[in-house]
Amino acid sequence: MILKTITEELGLEVKNAGVDLASDVTGAYVSDLLSDVIANSREGELWITLQVHPNIIAVATLKDLSGIILVNGRQPEEKTLMKSVEEQIPLMSTGLPAFQLAGRLYRLVEEC
Amino acid sequence: MVEKRDITKVQELVYEMNVEQVMIKDIITVGPNNLMSDLRDLLRNKRISGVPVLENDKLIGMVSIEDFIKCLAEGKMNSAIRDRMSCDVEVLYNDEPLVQAVEKLDRLGYGRFPVLDRKNRKLVGIITKGDVIRGLLKKIEVDCHEEEIHRYRASHVFEDIVADKTTLTFQYEVVGKDFNKAGSASSGLKKTLRRMGISPKLIRRVAIATYEAEMNIVVYAEGGEITARITPREIRIEVADDGQGITDVRKAMEPGYSTAPDWVRELGFGAGMGLPNIKNCADVMNMESTVGKGTQLEFTIYLDERGKNDSQNNN
Numbered sequence: 001m002i003l004k005t006i007t008e009e010l011g012l013e014v015k016n017a018g019v020d021l022a023s024d025v026t027g028a029y030v031s032d033l034l035s036d037v038i039a040n041s042r043e044g045e046l047w048i049t050l051q052v053h054p055n056i057i058a059v060a061t062l063k064d065l066s067g068i069i070l071v072n073g074r075q076p077e078e079k080t081l082m083k084s085v086e087e088q089i090p091l092m093s094t095g096l097p098a099f100q101l102a103g104r105l106y107r108l109v110e111e112c
Numbered sequence: 113m114v115e116k117r118d119i120t121k122v123q124e125l126v127y128e129m130n131v132e133q134v135m136i137k138d139i140i141t142v143g144p145n146n147l148m149s150d151l152r153d154l155l156r157n158k159r160i161s162g163v164p165v166l167e168n169d170k171l172i173g174m175v176s177i178e179d180f181i182k183c184l185a186e187g188k189m190n191s192a193i194r195d196r197m198s199c200d201v202e203v204l205y206n207d208e209p210l211v212q213a214v215e216k217l218d219r220l221g222y223g224r225f226p227v228l229d230r231k232n233r234k235l236v237g238i239i240t241k242g243d244v245i246r247g248l249l250k251k252i253e254v255d256c257h258e259e260e261i262h263r264y265r266a267s268h269v270f271e272d273i274v275a276d277k278t279t280l281t282f283q284y285e286v287v288g289k290d291f292n293k294a295g296s297a298s299s300g301l302k303k304t305l306r307r308m309g310i311s312p313k314l315i316r317r318v319a320i321a322t323y324e325a326e327m328n329i330v331v332y333a334e335g336g337e338i339t340a341r342i343t344p345r346e347i348r349i350e351v352a353d354d355g356q357g358i359t360d361v362r363k364a365m366e367p368g369y370s371t372a373p374d375w376v377r378e379l380g381f382g383a384g385m386g387l388p389n390i391k392n393c394a395d396v397m398n399m400e401s402t403v404g405k406g407t408q409l410e411f412t413i414y415l416d417e418r419g420k421n422d423s424q425n426n427n
Contacts (some may be wrong), residue, residue: 034381035327058299062320079292
């Protein structure tokens with residue numbers, strides 16, 4: 001399923017407007033520990049986290065993730081946003097907590 | 113000797129791509145109670161040759177330019193589309209491989225197929241021979257472009273150098289406690305390796321290991337240096353810092369063991385996964401640490417089998 005469909009279905013707010021949302025999302029990984037994401041996330045997955053500092057973009061770039069979703073209404077730091085534009089990593093935000101978001105995303109990606 | 117049958121790029125692509133990737137999603141439809149005469153402007157203005165007929169969101173038929181011409185010849189342009197459409201509609205599903213579409217277009221001789229969503233059986237698109245060809249050409253163009261870039265870059269680095277032994281060295285400075293700049297050394301190295309045409313799988317391993325090493329400098333030291341030495345056979349990374357050193361190297365290698373302060377953990381670092389991650393990515397890893405002086409870490413990732421064999425013979 002492409003990222004654009006997911007942002008629409010889940011009402012995600014895309015922070016770096018204009019970023020390419022055509023990538024194919026293969027799943028998602030939920031974690032706030034960067035090394036854990038590095039070790040266990042897979043290429044093409046979305047990353048659900050509450051971390052907002054610039055290093056999340058580095059991790060997403062490193063693992064070729066399809067995007068980052070910030071939960072609980074968290075907003076990215078300015079540097080994070082700048083980096084996300086630079087690296088072209090889709091950065092999204094939602095008011096939902098991680099559990100709710102992951103549940104809805106799972107239904108959308110895995111069960112269709 | 114058995115000769116392997118060549119599979120062309122197009123044959124590969126029709127299996128790889130699916131109907132959804134090439135179909136037209138912006139569909140024009142008509143209702144069954146519309147008149148055949150309504151088709152006149154629709155077919156002409158939109159330059160299409162067939163239209164799906166929908167009733168309550170359900171596909172109940174297709175009406176084509178052939179049906180229209182037949183009607184025109186019979187002088188029955190006031191009949192309802194319901195009475196003139198083809199009800200026996202062959203469909204494709206959005207997730208079917210493109211090869212199904214090609215086969216069906218070929219076998220049944222229809223100009224177009226409506227595409228249904230597999231799950232809710234709703235009409236999501238329409239596909240013609242032209243769409244298939246356009247989709248394939250676009251994909252080939254993208255792939256070809258990527259291959260060209262890849263070849264150009266790779267040929268420039270090692271193959272054009274005439275020497276008995278070649279080593280390229282890249283150096284990166286890492287500043288301690290600066291979380292804004294953290295990660296820039298490894299992402300710089302990743303970009304450089306990509307430009308050199310090294311395979312993405314190997315690049316990812318190098319980048320992950322380098323990132324973890326870089327973060328260790330940022331978290332635990334005042335500063336340090338990362339040096340990447342690249343030969344046609346291997347990538348060796350040396351990481352040196354002026355930090356406090358590691359008291360128990362063996363313990364530091366255990367997953368989950370960490371001495372990071374709370375403020376670092378709050379940022380999501382210091383999970384005790386760094387060194388184990390490096391070890392998983394590297395073919396060879398060595399670490400030496402002197403308490404109060406600093407740590408030297410070295411790891412190697414082989415670029416090909418020869419690199420692996422060479423080092424085994426040397427050992």
